[in-house]
Every structure is written in structure tokens, then in C-alpha cells.
Amino acid sequence: MSAPAPHKVRVTREHARELLRQMILVRRFEEACVEQYGAQKIRGFLHLYIGEEANAVGVMQALTPEDAVVATYREHGHALIRGIPATAVMAEMFGKAAGCSRGRGGSMHLFDASRRFYGGNAIVGGGLPLAVGLALADKLRGLARVTCCIFGEGAAAEGEFHESLNLAALWKLPVLFVCENNRYAMGTAIERSESVPDIRRHAEVYGIASETVDGMNVVDVEVAARRAAEAVRAGEGPRFLENHTYRFRAHSMFDPDLYRDKAEVETWKKRGPIVRFSQWVLETGTLHQADIDAIEAETAQTIADAVAFAEAAPPEPVEDLLRDVYAPRPAAPEPPAP
Amino acid sequence: MSATRRITYREAVREALREALLRDPRVFLMGEDVGRYGGAYACSSGLLAEFGEERIRDTPLSESAFVGAGIGAAIGGMRPIVEVMTINFSLLALDQIVNNAATLRHMSGGQIAVPVVIRMATGAGRQLAAQHSHSLECWYAHVPGIRAVAPATIADARGMLWTALQEPNPVVIFEHATLYSDEGEVPAGGEFAVDIDRAAIRRAGADLSLITYGGSLKKALAAAETLAGERIDCEVIDLRTLRPLDEETLLASVRRTHRALIVDEGWRSGSLAGEIAARIAEQAFFDLDAPVRRVCSAEVPIPYPRHLEEAATPQVDTIVAAARGLMRR
Ligand SMILES: Cc1ncc(C[n+]2csc(CCOP(=O)(O)OP(=O)(O)O)c2C)c(N)n1
Ligand SMILES: [Mg+2]
Numbered sequence: 001m002s003a004p005a006p007h008k009v010r011v012t013r014e015h016a017r018e019l020l021r022q023m024i025l026v027r028r029f030e031e032a033c034v035e036q037y038g039a040q041k042i043r044g045f046l047h048l049y050i051g052e053e054a055n056a057v058g059v060m061q062a063l064t065p066e067d068a069v070v071a072t073y074r075e076h077g078h079a080l081i082r083g084i085p086a087t088a089v090m091a092e093m094f095g096k097a098a099g100c101s102r103g104r105g106g107s108m109h110l111f112d113a114s115r116r117f118y119g120g121n122a123i124v125g126g127g128l129p130l131a132v133g134l135a136l137a138d139k140l141r142g143l144a145r146v147t148c149c150i151f152g153e154g155a156a157a158e159g160e161f162h163e164s165l166n167l168a169a170l171w172k173l174p175v176l177f178v179c180e181n182n183r184y185a186m187g188t189a190i191e192r193s194e195s196v197p198d199i200r201r202h203a204e205v206y207g208i209a210s211e212t213v214d215g216m217n218v219v220d221v222e223v224a225a226r227r228a229a230e231a232v233r234a235g236e237g238p239r240f241l242e243n244h245t246y247r248f249r250a251h252s253m254f255d256p257d258l259y260r261d262k263a264e265v266e267t268w269k270k271r272g273p274i275v276r277f278s279q280w281v282l283e284t285g286t287l288h289q290a291d292i293d294a295i296e297a298e299t300a301q302t303i304a305d306a307v308a309f310a311e312a313a314p315p316e317p318v319e320d321l322l323r324d325v326y327a328p329r330p331a332a333p334e335p336p337a338p
Numbered sequence: 339m340s341a342t343r344r345i346t347y348r349e350a351v352r353e354a355l356r357e358a359l360l361r362d363p364r365v366f367l368m369g370e371d372v373g374r375y376g377g378a379y380a381c382s383s384g385l386l387a388e389f390g391e392e393r394i395r396d397t398p399l400s401e402s403a404f405v406g407a408g409i410g411a412a413i414g415g416m417r418p419i420v421e422v423m424t425i426n427f428s429l430l431a432l433d434q435i436v437n438n439a440a441t442l443r444h445m446s447g448g449q450i451a452v453p454v455v456i457r458m459a460t461g462a463g464r465q466l467a468a469q470h471s472h473s474l475e476c477w478y479a480h481v482p483g484i485r486a487v488a489p490a491t492i493a494d495a496r497g498m499l500w501t502a503l504q505e506p507n508p509v510v511i512f513e514h515a516t517l518y519s520d521e522g523e524v525p526a527g528g529e530f531a532v533d534i535d536r537a538a539i540r541r542a543g544a545d546l547s548l549i550t551y552g553g554s555l556k557k558a559l560a561a562a563e564t565l566a567g568e569r570i571d572c573e574v575i576d577l578r579t580l581r582p583l584d585e586e587t588l589l590a591s592v593r594r595t596h597r598a599l600i601v602d603e604g605w606r607s608g609s610l611a612g613e614i615a616a617r618i619a620e621q622a623f624f625d626l627d628a629p630v631r632r633v634c635s636a637e638v639p640i641p642y643p644r645h646l647e648e649a650a651t652p653q654v655d656t657i658v659a660a661a662r663g664l665m666r667r
Binding site: 095108158 | 397399403426639
């Protein structure tokens with residue numbers, strides 16, 4: 001494991017266990033989603049995070065509960081690690097009112113305002129301006145908080161990406177931009193969509209300090225995210241991380257995955273974040289097989305509880321269809337005197 | 339009757355694309371994942387292998403840029419077919435379509451033609467939640483300078499594209515995403531092209547004009563079947579072209595049946611259904627035996643759970659109920 005020199009973290013036994021537990025939670029949750037999709041309990045689009053777990057887990061270590069998160073439709077992992085209970089996330093996938101978005105959003109629109117988790121955005125690039133605005137509010141209110149904005153490399157081609165980076169840099173706003181570069185936007189490989197595939201260089205053009213990170217290595221991600229978040233929190237303006245990662249599964253459940261080499265997928269799987277980290281903790285004696293077995297058992301129970309909870313939760317009555325379109329309004333002011 | 343073949347809507351779109359590419363060297367297709375991936379709805383699968391990267395162009399996720407580039411290429415002498423994956427993402431290209439494609443001819447005093455064709459999937463019905471379920475066709479149909487069409491049948495999916503490519507004006511084609519796997523008849527060979535001017539009477543009837551388009555046509559036809567069992571004889575009109583509206587066909591039908599029920603997956607407020615109702619009121623008021631009725635989507639972003647999505651959008655039973663109400667049954 002290669003932790004970058006300037007910011008070497010000491011991975012204690014407790015911390016190693018927690019990192020591994022979180023990655024395994026995300027992995028097993030996603031596997032359960034596949035199963036529930038097969039059972040037609042989860043419908044619509046379903047974008048899995050399998051293979052990319054080190055990114056959500058590493059980045060979230062650097063955030064405090066006061067910070068904000070803006071993510072995409074591939075956000076189940078981020079939601080779980082942010083602390084939204086697996087029960088509420090699974091119930092959302094099932095479209096139940098007990099879900100974290102009352103079932104109205106489904107897999108692509110997980111929200112939890114109490115945890116400052118602002119979605120769950122299914123328009124590519126749509127989250128970036130929002131994150132800039134959240135950070136602007138913090139700056140105007142004098143709050144030393146970070147808004148962490150997570151998106152795929154595909155978003156870097158959108159105008160909203162460039163407009164948001166420029167604005168955040170121009171106004172020195174506290175945004176931590178995290179590009180999860182998994183090399184593909186649906187079926188389009190990055191080389192075929194970016195004239196400069198080195199995404200961090202786009203950030204640098206706007207004067208944003210950036211870093212490329214091994215997104216398959218949870219400790220590397222954590223170290224880079226802590227460093228960047230500290231700078232953002234200290235008022236130094238936005239920071240940008242480009243995490244190199246890979247999705248092991250198809251883009252969504254509708255994707256036949258015919259555009260990439262099976263061998264390429266297999267090569268990346270060998271570098272899988274859970275496999276590698278498990279190996280490292282075992283080899284260094286940080287954890288033992290019994291620890292990993294315990295994590296697996298504990299996680300299996302969490303997932304089983306989440307599925308049972310989602311299954312048992314009642315559907316929302318149709319009479320409530322029109323709720324939550326507008327907020328209840330305060331009483332109207334007195335009409336002006338004639 | 340001449341010979342026909344059964345194909346899916348998706349195959350019809352693919353055949354139409356292929357025919358256009360074969361017949362006119364100026365035609366090229368561009369959009370997100372139209373090449374390697376074969377199109378988000380598999381409408382262009384196989385075309386990259388046959389026509390190559392120059393003519394089947396995968397674009398980055400840059401709706402404003404590639405739609406605008408399609409408009410520019412059309413002005414520059416090509417005949418681009420631009421695929422926007424869905425209407426939801428077309429909002430990022432709305433500026434190019436509304437401020438450039440629709441206006442350039444007029445602003446230039448008639449000097450500039452914009453013969454671009456922009457295709458996009460539209461509509462709800464697949465549990466994709468609010469950001470992926472919009473029916474905003476009426477936003478485009480609102481804009482002078484644009485021709486907006488909605489092929490609701492397999493034959494129209496097969497035939498409208500070529501006609502659209504012959505237009506000297508920008509044409510936006512809306513393909514309802516629930517239609518792609520449906521099957522239907524197209525001519526076995528020969529000419530497929532169909533007009534993009536006239537509404538079509540999909541079912542003749544005497545008691546009530548059921549006016550609709552796109553993904554709602556099959557629901558309206560199913561409702562008409564049910565209603566026939568109750569001896570309510572519906573005439574089902576498929577608008578086909580949303581702008582300009584074929585008033586003649588619409589009004590003639592209403593004058594025969596004296597009742598109009600409009601089915602539109604758009605939200606009721608500011609809908610195309612509202613426009614049609616207004617035209618009927620303006621021009622056929624004294625032919626009506628009952629007030630015009632509408633079945634539209636409820637005024638709520640489309641929710642994810644199936645039962646709520648169904649409750650939010652027009653369904654066969656809500657159409658049937660509205661028709662009964664109109665007939666005072
Ligand atoms: C504006 C917009 N255009 C197109 C789409 C359709 N779409 C959904 S995800 C996706 C690929 C995005 O790739 P990337 O940003 O790299 O994220 P990843 O899925 O790899 O995590 C596309 C094209 C969309 N949702 N929004
Ligand atoms: Mg990607």
C-alpha cells in the first residue's frame with residue numbers, strides 16, 4: 001500500500017476495520033440491490049457502485065456532519081457511508097414512504113437533509129451548480145463548512161462543469177470537487193469523449209489546485225480527501241480530486257455492457273478496493289481473518305434487516321399523490337391599505 | 339391491401355435512420371452513445387459498423403454543444419440527425435433549439451435555412467422518477483419556427499424521418515420511450531415516407547372525439563375498445579404533428595361527434611391539451627353538446643413508485659371514466 005509521503009496516515013486497527021466494514025457494507029448492499037431488482041422489488045434504473053467503494057468511503061472520512069454532500073444517481077454508497085440507515089435507503093429503492101426520500105425518488109434520488117445529503121441527481125452535471133450554491137451560502141453565512149460534490153468523468157464534458165468550476169474558483173467558494181473517473185460514461189470511453197482526458201487539468205485551468213488519486217486504494221483516497229478538505233475548510237477556495245476508479249458492473253441494469261473488453265474488467269477486478277485492502281490488513285497483521293468474517297456476518301445482518309424493513313413498509317396511499325410539491329406557505333400578509 | 343411486415347418501433351426507427359444514411363450522403367447521425375453503444379434505446383445498433391465514425395458520431399455529454407453543432411452543420415449544408423437521449427436532457431440544449439434553430443430564418447430576414455432533425459425519447463411510464471419522466475413536448479410546440487412531430491405508430495416511426503429530412507425547417511421528433519418494443523405493421527417494401535402535416539383518425543366513431551398523440555395513443559385506443567362495449571362510439575384522433583396543429587381534421591371530427599376529450603401526458607396547466615381545447619372553444623363552440631374535457635398528468639413531478647406514477651399520468655381507466663362523464667353515463 002502506497003500512502004503518499006507528505007500526509008502519511010497511521011491506519012490503526014480500529015480505523016482499518018472501519019474502512020473495510022464500510023466498503024463491505026456498500027458492496028453487499030449493492031449485491032442485495034441486484035437481487036431485489038431481479039425480484040422486481042426495485043424498478044427503473046439502478047446504477048451500481050461495485051468496484052468504486054474506496055472513493056465514497058475514503059472521501060467521507062474527511063467530512064464532518066456539518067459538511068454537505070451532493071452526488072449523482074450512482075450514490076447508494078455515498079448515502080450509506082454518510083450515515084443514512086440501510087433500512088431507509090433500501091426502503092427508498094422499494095419506493096416505500098419509509099424511504100429516505102419518502103419513496104418518491106427511488107435509487108437515483110436519495111436525500112437526507114438532516115445529514116446534509118443533497119442527492120441523488122440524475123442529470124449529468126446537474127449537481128455541480130447546486131454544490132457551488134451551497135458553498136456560497138456557507139461563505140456568506142460565515143460558516144467554515146465544506147460542500148463535497150461528487151460526479152463522474154462524463155460530467156466534465158458538460159457546460160455546467162466548466163461554469164461551476166469557474167464560479168467556485170472566482171469566488172473562492174468552499175467546494176471539494178470529487179471526480180470519480182471510472183473511464184466510461186455509459187458506453188463511451190473517456191478517450192473518445194475528452195480532448196484532454198486528464199480531467200484534473202481542466203480544474204487547473206480555472207486555478208483550482210487538484211490531485212489525481214488512486215481511487216482503488218481507500219487509504220490514498222482518504223489521505224487526499226483530508227488534505228483537500230482541510231484546505232477548503234481553511235478558506236483557501238475550492239479543491240479538485242480526480243479519482244481513478246472502475247465500475248465492475250454494467251452502467252445500469254439496462255446496459256448489456258458490450259463496449260469494453262472482458263479482459264479489461266478482469267484486470268481491474270484484480271485491483272479491487274476490497275480485495276486489495278483485505279490483503280493488506282491481513283499481511284500486515286492489522287486485522288485477522290476472524291475480524292473480516294465478523295464484519296461480513298454483521299453486514300449480512302444489516303442488509304437482511306434492511307430488505308425485511310423495506311419489504312414490510314407500507315406503500316404510500318394514492319390519496320397523498322400531490323403532497324410535497326410546494327412547501328406549506330406562511331399566512332398571507334394583510335393586503336395594503338387602499 | 340398491399341403487403342405489410344411486422345416490426346418493432348425500435349426497428350422502424352433504425353430502418354428509417356439506415357434508409358436516410360443510404361439515400362442522402364449529407365445525412366449523418368450524432369448523439370450520446372449512438373455509435374459503440376448502439377443508442378440508449380438501441381435504435382442505432384449496427385449503424386456504426388455499417389456507416390463508420392464519420393457518419394455515426396458519438397458525442398461527449400455536451401447537449402448544448404452537439405445540438406448547436408447540428409444546427410450549425412445544417413446551415414452549413416449537411417442534413418444532421420441529432421439524437422438527444424431523452425427530452426429531460428434536451429433542457430440543456432433548449433437555448434440552441436429555441437434561440438438559434440427556431441429564430442435564424444426569421445432574424446436573418448429569410449436568408450438562413452436550418453434543416454436539422456432532432457430526435458428524442460420522451461415520457462413517463464418506466465419508474466424512472468421525476469428527472470427522467472418529463473413530457474415537455476408542448477414547450478417545443480410553443481415555439482414558432484419549429485415543427486414538432488410525435489410518431490405514435492410503427493409506420494410513422496418508419497416514415498416520418500425521411501419526410502422530416504426533406505423539410506427546410508428544424509424538426510423535433512418525439513419518440514415515447516414506452517413505444518420502442520411495441521410491434522406493428524409497415525409496408526413490406528417501396529416507399530415508407532409519410533406526411534408530417536396531418537392528424538390521423540385511428541378509429542372512426544360517432545359519439546366522442548378522443549384526441550391524443552404519442553405514448554397516449556395506445557391508451558386512448560384501449561379506452562375506445564372498452565367504451566365500445568358500453569355503446570359509446572369513440573373517434574380516436576392521433577395528432578401526429580404537434581406544431582403546426584392540423585385544426586381541420588380536429589375540428590371536423592368534433593363537428594361530427596359534438597364532444598371532445600383530450601388525452602395528454604403533459605401537465606394540465608399550460609398543456610397542449612389546453613391549446614387544443616381553446617381552439618375547439620374558439621372555432622367549434624356551437625357544435626359542442628358538452629364542455630371539452632381533458633385527461634392530463636397530475637400537477638406533480640412524476641413519482642418513482644409504480645402506483646403513484648400510474649396515478650399521476652393518464653391511464654386507460656381514467657380516460658374511460660372521463661369519457662363516461664362526458665356522455666353523462
Ligand atoms: C445531461 C444528461 N445527459 C445524459 C444523461 C444520460 N446518462 C446517464 S448516466 C450517463 C453516463 C455518465 O457517466 P459519468 O458521468 O462518467 O458517470 P458514471 O455513470 O460513470 O458514474 C449518461 C450519458 C443524463 N442522465 N444527463
Ligand atoms: Mg464514468
